[in-house]
Amino acid sequence: MDKKKQLKNVSFGGDWSEKILNDYERDIFIQKLKNIYQSCLINEFPEDDLEEVFYYIKNNIEKGDIFAQSFKDKLKIKDPYQRQTELLRTINNIKKWLPN
Secondary structure: OOHHHHHHHHHHOOOHHHHHHHHHHHHHHHHHHHHHHHHOOOOOOOHHHHHHHHHHHHHHOOOHHHHHHHHHHHHOOOOHHHHHHHHHHHHHHHHHHOOO
């Protein structure tokens, strides 16, 4: 079903608009994770992305505080290649816990 039909169904008791919004927020979150991962080799992280990622993790993922702390710890690793490897591991774990 395309988005136009989904939005028409909302007036008839469908929850499509909430699902579309949740999917959109999750897609933006994943894109921000990718941006941080790609920039972690040069150790310059977009501050706005970091804050939004931590906020999303804490408010939308079970055990979010643990994941947010793990993410922060990985960003502090000095060696850029190790930092990127460890960060990818944490990102993959976060993706597994994302709500559908």
